[in-house]
Amino acid sequence: MNPLTAQPPAGTLPASGAGTAAYTSSELLAAVSCRQLRGTRRVFAGIGLPTLAVALAQKSTSPDIEQVYESGVCGAHPPKLPETIADASLATGAEAILTMPVLFGYVLQGGWIDVGFLGAAQIDRYGSLNSSVIGDWHAPDVRLPGSGGAAEVMANSAEVFVVMRRHDPSSFVLELDFCTSPSPAVARRMDPLVPAQGRGVTTVISDLGVLKADDDGELCLASVHEGVTVEQVIAATGWPLKVLPGLSVTPAPTEQELHLLRHEIDPGRVYLR
Template identity: 65%
Template sequence: MTDAEYTTTELLSVLSARELAGRRRVFAGIGLPTLAVALAQRTVAPDVGLVYESGVYGAHPQRLPESIGDSFLVSGAESVLSMSALFGFVLQGGHVDVGFLGAAQIDRWGNLNSTVIGEWERPKARLPGSGGAAEVMANSREVFVVMRRHDRRSFVDELDFCTSPGPARARAAVPDAPVRGRGVTTVITGLGLLRRESAEEELRLVAVHPGVDADQVREATGWPLEVAADLPTTNPPTERELRLLREEIDPRRVYLR
């Protein structure tokens, strides 16, 4: 542990990296997932391989990429595939252990919305949409979601739109839906850590960050949130983890805030 000050971005990056212990292949997006995998490679998961939807497999970029099309993604990569090959053989072939996703909304079952806020015909906001998120949800062995904001606008009782359905919702709509994974198992937020073990379970609060209590998280959640009987506090970043993030991984502060 450390008494050093740290930001929410640093905390979420560190906690996400720790979750990758024992994992081998991670399908990640730009931003917090990139920071988390880079830190995991230097700490708990030196052999973890990073996969990007642009076709890069086994990424080891010389510096942090600033977009999914950044040329630095291919520097040091184990291979570069076409997007169709990556999705068809790597992701849909069942070779991804963890998919990292973000969303504007999440419900108690781990279904995600990244398409529209409000009514479809008269939305309050239109969002980027799925990209590869629906395929990542369906084909990764499990999915981690990282969300800085934890409030009733993001953690909702009912999604305004379901972009990435978890296994149970997908099979309810299409009984023979080709869903191989467990869906969302872990959600790391600015308030704490939520988990679910199976498609039939709701997300429940299993840890809170320093200075946060269960009532605060319940108040910020749009459904009656289940809370673990034993509710620990997450361990803050260590001095080594902060040094790696600040001095080696993102010294230019591309993503660190």
């Protein structure tokens, strides 16, 4: 059976390969995101699945990875999974706690962040993000938290990873309802004087697969998860999705990754669903 064309029953995730237990979508996203971080030194990570992925990387593939939070905490080693960027546990064992002007003016704009790790409600084909409103700005269907530091993270990180819990045409869109965080390439086209030094979004991890940016910055399909077909991903994407050569099937979470996530990192299932 070809894993690129086989389809699982609707609403389920398959049991993974030999010796590995069944897993949830959030466990898959955390494990795949963690592997993408291999070799990364400094990560500016948002709360939620990005935090979960970095915590897993610290305990497995990348023990020296340094996590930077928007609240100014650098080199965080919290004794428990933080629930907000202002969680008091972040201060415990941190390498440094900086003021906001120093964090954004020197660390981020100074080019010290290897990967900015973000989430969003919508993403377009060149990696611009919407985390502000769904629908019309003046009468939105949903009003979202807004940028926070995401626009600065997008502009100044060497590259940006995005994790999306839901891959469908309302999230992966041809045109954003509102552009909260423009990709550096788009920002420079709008204004050549915009100080956007990073590459923008290079990797997107969704519940269907992994997208990678090509040489033009367009997001293309690089791998599909077990039981997902290429046709499913194309149908769930709001732009004509290109498929990269060498398309692969994403390796399933391992028993070690699932054990760490369930029993050491997030036993209370704060972010695991």
